[in-house]
Amino acid sequence: MLDLKFLRENLEEIEKRLKTRGGDADLSGFKELDAKRKKLLTESETLKARRNAVSEEIGKLKREKKDASALVAEMQEEGAKLKSLDTDAAAVEEEMNAFLLGVPNVPHSSVPIGKDSNDNPVVRKWGEPKKFAFSPKEHTELGEKLGILDFERAGKISGARFSLLMGLGALLERALINFMLDVHTTEHGYTEVLPPFMVKSSALMGTGQLPKFKEDLFKIEGWDHFLIPTAEVPVTNIHNDEIIDEERLPISYTAFTPCFRSEAGSYGKDVKGLIRQHQFNKVEMVKFTSPEASYGELEKLTDNAEDILRRLGLPYQVVLLCTGDMGFSSAKTYDIEVWLPGQGKYREISSCSNFEDFQARRAGIRVRPKGGKPRFLHTLNGSGLAVGRTLVAILENYQQEDGSVIVPEALRPYMRGLEKIG
């Protein structure tokens, strides 16, 4: 959510920059709404000031045992007027709030202007895509032949876009989770958390998934709860409505959770395999920083995610999302894309974003500078990494001609020393 004053004072500039995101940045109704709000507020406050003054007078008269009935009668009449005025004011306030909740974040000045993912510049690459002496297979075929992935049975249980990991596949997934968490906690300075996998709507409001993107979520029937689409939601909301002393920043959390997404509107995309699932595992990194430090921390956080890929020996590239391809709440986002030989392309495996104070304002997360006034802090998060897609990348990058898969060295301690699957 943008700051009301900031929006009021920079309306044209903000509108111009939001337009670069494409689509939904319509601020045309704002001026009128803002004026209406101000008018009602001023009227209501004037009446209230009067009421307070008269009430005090009445109190004084009563204490002196004098007659106050004339004033009381007068105020009874005023009361009705105030009540209707307040009803209107509350309605406008709510309208304003709903409006603000629907406005996306303003892209940072370093974000390139563009229409869609084709306009995302590659900012760096690591590793060389391996040349295979044979035609490399996709993970689906490899996994099914090895008996570690079973999509058919997953379908019987849960339908399309679910997966069933068996035997060494399940172990590999678990190994990846433990490996990632260990690296982030022991080497990158993150504190591990294991949050709830269901959250209230207010938490989703705080991080920006609600109110606009309800159709992407799974709701628990009869409850105000949703399955989390990412650990970002419960972990960022750990500190909602808190004021954190500045010397405690930055705060860095890492969390493993399953993630649940309806994938509405993705029909026909990635229908096969582990790439796009209704349920998948992810290790997430979340940071709370001072406004001054957030862009430096974004670079660190992105590098922390890249580090996992480097240790696993998986080639990747980092792209900077252009204005047209960014998420609703983000001010700047890097996507990390891992090389998948089976598909012959780079595919997203992590998304690292700085939200500036957009989420903090919604969730009420502030920092108190030493001796100063509280202000909203900055929040960041990134996948470190999407576990299922990492498993795909390992199967495809480490496949051998006979269909077996070498276990990357970094993972072997987590795989009972196993060097090869199959």
Next chain:
RNA sequence: GGAGAGGUGGCCGAGAGGCUGAAGGCAGCUGCCUGCUAAGCAGUUGUAGGGAUAAAACCCUACCGGGGGUUCGAAUCCCCCCCUCUCCGCCA
């Protein structure tokens, strides 16, 4: 699920219709004092919205878990909801 207790400022904690934005304490800030540290003394310190101003000072409004109600006036009375704690039941 049943029974009780409770949710007040950065924190602890009083207040039980008007004189309360809220005593007292802690913490913070400023000054004094003191070889240093600690202690002591005095002053000061909530958040948000609006008005005023060159900027302040200043003025108004709201906020005592959330929402509604009663009243001229609500932290205080009434109703609904949420959360925490204790006991009982149930359960991994």
